Amino acid sequence: MTDRVESYIEENQPRFIEELKEFMRFPSVSAQRAHDGDTRACAEWLVAHLARLGFDAQLVDVGGQPIVRAAAKGKASRRAVIYGHYDVQPEDPLDEWKTPPFEPTIRDGILYGRGATDDKGQLFAHVKAVESLLATEGQLPCEVVFLIEGEEESGGDALPRYIEQAQAELACDAVIVSDSTMYDANTPAITNGLRGILAFEFTVKGPNSDVHSGAYGGAVANPAMVVVQMLAACVSPEGKVLVPHFYDDVAPLEDWEREGFGKLAFDDGALARELEVPRLHGEPGYSTLERLWARPTFEINGIFGGYQGQRSKTIIPAGATAKISIRLVPHQDPAKVRDAVFAHLRAVCPDTVRLEIPYSAMSPPVLFDVNTPVIRAAEEALRQGFGREPAFIRCGGSIPVVSTFVEQLQCPVVLMGFGLDSDRPHGPNEHFSLDSFRRGTKAAAHLLRTI
Amino acid sequence: MTDRVESYIEENQPRFIEELKEFMRFPSVSAQRAHDGDTRACAEWLVAHLARLGFDAQLVDVGGQPIVRAAAKGKASRRAVIYGHYDVQPEDPLDEWKTPPFEPTIRDGILYGRGATDDKGQLFAHVKAVESLLATEGQLPCEVVFLIEGEEESGGDALPRYIEQAQAELACDAVIVSDSTMYDANTPAITNGLRGILAFEFTVKGPNSDVHSGAYGGAVANPAMVVVQMLAACVSPEGKVLVPHFYDDVAPLEDWEREGFGKLAFDDGALARELEVPRLHGEPGYSTLERLWARPTFEINGIFGGYQGQRSKTIIPAGATAKISIRLVPHQDPAKVRDAVFAHLRAVCPDTVRLEIPYSAMSPPVLFDVNTPVIRAAEEALRQGFGREPAFIRCGGSIPVVSTFVEQLQCPVVLMGFGLDSDRPHGPNEHFSLDSFRRGTKAAAHLLRTI
Numbered sequence: 001m002t003d004r005v006e007s008y009i010e011e012n013q014p015r016f017i018e019e020l021k022e023f024m025r026f027p028s029v030s031a032q033r034a035h036d037g038d039t040r041a042c043a044e045w046l047v048a049h050l051a052r053l054g055f056d057a058q059l060v061d062v063g064g065q066p067i068v069r070a071a072a073k074g075k076a077s078r079r080a081v082i083y084g085h086y087d088v089q090p091e092d093p094l095d096e097w098k099t100p101p102f103e104p105t106i107r108d109g110i111l112y113g114r115g116a117t118d119d120k121g122q123l124f125a126h127v128k129a130v131e132s133l134l135a136t137e138g139q140l141p142c143e144v145v146f147l148i149e150g151e152e153e154s155g156g157d158a159l160p161r162y163i164e165q166a167q168a169e170l171a172c173d174a175v176i177v178s179d180s181t182m183y184d185a186n187t188p189a190i191t192n193g194l195r196g197i198l199a200f201e202f203t204v205k206g207p208n209s210d211v212h213s214g215a216y217g218g219a220v221a222n223p224a225m226v227v228v229q230m231l232a233a234c235v236s237p238e239g240k241v242l243v244p245h246f247y248d249d250v251a252p253l254e255d256w257e258r259e260g261f262g263k264l265a266f267d268d269g270a271l272a273r274e275l276e277v278p279r280l281h282g283e284p285g286y287s288t289l290e291r292l293w294a295r296p297t298f299e300i301n302g303i304f305g306g307y308q309g310q311r312s313k314t315i316i317p318a319g320a321t322a323k324i325s326i327r328l329v330p331h332q333d334p335a336k337v338r339d340a341v342f343a344h345l346r347a348v349c350p351d352t353v354r355l356e357i358p359y360s361a362m363s364p365p366v367l368f369d370v371n372t373p374v375i376r377a378a379e380e381a382l383r384q385g386f387g388r389e390p391a392f393i394r395c396g397g398s399i400p401v402v403s404t405f406v407e408q409l410q411c412p413v414v415l416m417g418f419g420l421d422s423d424r425p426h427g428p429n430e431h432f433s434l435d436s437f438r439r440g441t442k443a444a445a446h447l448l449r450t451i
Numbered sequence: 452m453t454d455r456v457e458s459y460i461e462e463n464q465p466r467f468i469e470e471l472k473e474f475m476r477f478p479s480v481s482a483q484r485a486h487d488g489d490t491r492a493c494a495e496w497l498v499a500h501l502a503r504l505g506f507d508a509q510l511v512d513v514g515g516q517p518i519v520r521a522a523a524k525g526k527a528s529r530r531a532v533i534y535g536h537y538d539v540q541p542e543d544p545l546d547e548w549k550t551p552p553f554e555p556t557i558r559d560g561i562l563y564g565r566g567a568t569d570d571k572g573q574l575f576a577h578v579k580a581v582e583s584l585l586a587t588e589g590q591l592p593c594e595v596v597f598l599i600e601g602e603e604e605s606g607g608d609a610l611p612r613y614i615e616q617a618q619a620e621l622a623c624d625a626v627i628v629s630d631s632t633m634y635d636a637n638t639p640a641i642t643n644g645l646r647g648i649l650a651f652e653f654t655v656k657g658p659n660s661d662v663h664s665g666a667y668g669g670a671v672a673n674p675a676m677v678v679v680q681m682l683a684a685c686v687s688p689e690g691k692v693l694v695p696h697f698y699d700d701v702a703p704l705e706d707w708e709r710e711g712f713g714k715l716a717f718d719d720g721a722l723a724r725e726l727e728v729p730r731l732h733g734e735p736g737y738s739t740l741e742r743l744w745a746r747p748t749f750e751i752n753g754i755f756g757g758y759q760g761q762r763s764k765t766i767i768p769a770g771a772t773a774k775i776s777i778r779l780v781p782h783q784d785p786a787k788v789r790d791a792v793f794a795h796l797r798a799v800c801p802d803t804v805r806l807e808i809p810y811s812a813m814s815p816p817v818l819f820d821v822n823t824p825v826i827r828a829a830e831e832a833l834r835q836g837f838g839r840e841p842a843f844i845r846c847g848g849s850i851p852v853v854s855t856f857v858e859q860l861q862c863p864v865v866l867m868g869f870g871l872d873s874d875r876p877h878g879p880n881e882h883f884s885l886d887s888f889r890r891g892t893k894a895a896a897h898l899l900r901t902i
Contacts, residue, residue, distance in 0.1 A: 209879050292666075
């Protein structure tokens with residue numbers, strides 16, 4: 001990388017950060033209809049920003065939240081698609097935020113706010129990388145197409161549908177995704193495997209309204225207790241999923257990867273201290289990294305039913321709901337797992353209540369071959385941008401669009417994350433290191449020159 | 452009963468009902484601090500109302516919500532204490548009310564509103580009974596002391612503490628309580644047994660904030676899942692409580708009572724249709740009335756943790772809470788059951804999380820000898836007021852103060868309810884039959900003459 005690009009990135013940091021804060025001020029919460037206006041306003045801001053940099057930028061509306069598409073030609077005819085998402089998770093629990101989620105605030109070189117790391121900060125590193133290349137070299141080293149969606153956090157399908165429609169015009173040599181993590185604050189990483197996801201909720205309905213637990217307790221099924229019994233029939237106290245056939249297609253870890261995980265010397269105690277839990281927990285027989293990266297899970301994301309106020313209200317609730325996310329690993333098939341889980345829930349639900357499963361969303365797990373030129377170019381770009389040797393890791397999370405890219409565009413996908421799990425991407429006080437933002441911008445610029 | 456008292460009650464119904472509606476408009480929700488002002492205003496309204504009837508009425512403040520105490524002499528020196536409570540349950544879920552909970556509304560001879568049956572309507576029948584006796588006969592047939600508390604729905608201990616303090620001056624020949632039910636709309640009843648209650652909540656705390664279910668799922672215990680596993684370790688899917696020693700002291704039903712329950716010919720199908728559930732549910736081996744009246748239960752009143760909004764938020768929640776009420780039957784000891792339940796919860800809670808049990812409230816079960824003159828007088832008063840033969844029933848609910856009266860005042864307690872379980876006492880659209888209000892007022896007046 002020329003010193004001019006690196007210097008430009010260094011010199012313009014204060015403005016880059018102010019612009020990122022502007023981007024983060026939009027409460028673009030795609031899961032909540034009340035924020036639809038904010039979400040669209042955020043997309044429009046991005047279009048205007050990319051247009052000012054010289055991109056042919058536009059909103060693409062295929063139903064759902066709009067997609068930002070922006071293209072600029074380059075010196076070479078090679079073409080990179082840079083993916084990101086401008087939508088964010090809901091901000092609750094609001095009272096646990098030290099500073100408001102949509103008022104980005106810097107403390108000790110860390111930028112706090114919803115979307116800081118997931119994904120506005122990481123995406124914006126690429127936006128500022130192209131600006132820096134254009135400003136110092138007059139044109140981009142290759143053609144760049146930004147494809148930035150607004151439904152990543154809500155399981156929408158606008159982008160997958162668009163990619164399918166526009167498959168031919170999106171053909172490219174590589175897709176670059178920065179919506180994942182480094183291994184730790186000092187070790188940049190390329191993610192070669194992602195867990196898939198199956199997310200759904202189910203509701204158990206009992207009496208037609210809340211009823212007195214004295215007058216009716218013992219006569220009628222308690223929907224909250226039924227939800228409890230159903231969930232206990234899905235997962236053992238030890239953390240083993242009890243759904244029949246759940247583990248059937250789980251691929252055992254290959255030796256080189258298990259050894260690689262081992263060498264990363266993951267510190268269980270440090271994670272327990274970070275989360276302030278007495279000790280870690282998970283499926284017996286696997287190390288923490290194996291459980292996080294190569295084993296499926298069944299998690300309750302939310303559970304609710306009945307009285308939630310102060311002290312007591314002695315009722316049997318009319319209904320209760322659980323929101324579930326299941327993380328999938330190669331080679332589990334999401335639809336097959338969904339069918340197995342729903343069949344199990346229906347089987348264990350007693351006939352004293354009514355069961356509803358109003359929706360589900362899913363995306364398959366992915367696993368990449370690491371021995372490709374594009375991946376090796378990314379390895380070198382990270383080495384230069386961060387001045388450190390990158391690691392190959394997997395990610396416990398899911399980036400549903402990655403499997404769409406793999407299937408529809410049939411090109412290499414580079415997962416080059418600048419965040420950390422400890423950035424609290426879906427929790428209160430989400431944050432992003434400004435150091436990683438600066439280094440990530442450099443790595444992103446370098447990658448476009450060598451891709 | 453003289454025709455004059457009955458006539459007075461009939462003629463003054465419209466005004467009695469307007470006054471009851473006025474009483475019900477106070478949102479005297481004792482469980483919620485935000486309503487403390489309303490709760491006190493309600494108590495002050497009662498004091499003024501009873502003073503206008505000629506009672507020596509006052510608020511007694513011993514900490515907690517104030518107690519209304521009102522006394523009036525009578526022709527005979529015998530003395531009855533009439534108990535009631537002016538506080539009500541929280542109104543949620545608000546959106547299920549057809550008319551607002553604190554705007555009493557009459558539809559088809561039924562009065563709707565929070566407190567209609569529990570306990571403002573039932574209590575007010577006694578207030579109007581003494582008014583009717585005073586208006587037509589110039590004085591009461593016996594001395595009457597109203598003792599009306601404001602913490603029945605929130606497990607407060609102001610009244611028990613006051614009764615203990617004022618034990619000597621409260622000495623009486625009978626305590627009359629109308630905070631229970633008839634057997635059905637046509638069958639008045641005397642309740643000779645009450646379940647006790649143990650109410651508490653527990654919270655499981657995991658990570659110091661909500662964390663991403665992809666990044667951490669598999670590594671750390673999910674507090675909502677821990678709550679689920681703990682509850683599943685407390686109750687079987689069939690409805691049997693699994694806490695060791697839970698059933699140790701449960702008294703088997705005596706033959707005369709089991710036969711009496713059988714004769715009442717309880718209709719399971721009718722209850723299922725009323726509640727709109729596919730079928731009833733409960734501990735195997737017992738009839739519905741046996742389960743409701745003579746078997747203990749373990750109910751979830753509320754459960755919550757994590758995301759409750761639209762669609763998905765893929766987190767592991769920082770914590771989760773369950774609110775529990777356990778109904779106790781003779782001769783279970785609440786403190787012994789509490790100790791057994793808490794010990795079991797601590798035993799089944801894994802060491803990967805922190806467990807908190809912030810409070811508990813309890814009251815013992817009671818069972819009365821029905822062969823006493825006061826109970827027989829009440830039987831006759833109901834026969835006259837309702838024109839029907841009363842039944843002896845038990846109540847699945849708990850009236851904590853009843854055992855206090857039994858222990859402290861050592862006098863007969865008459866549980867003469869005018870409500871119905873189907874009045875939805877703790878749910879939305881709580882209501883009370885104006886027919887039962889009128890007949891209950893007559894029965895209450897008659898009882899004071901024969902007690």
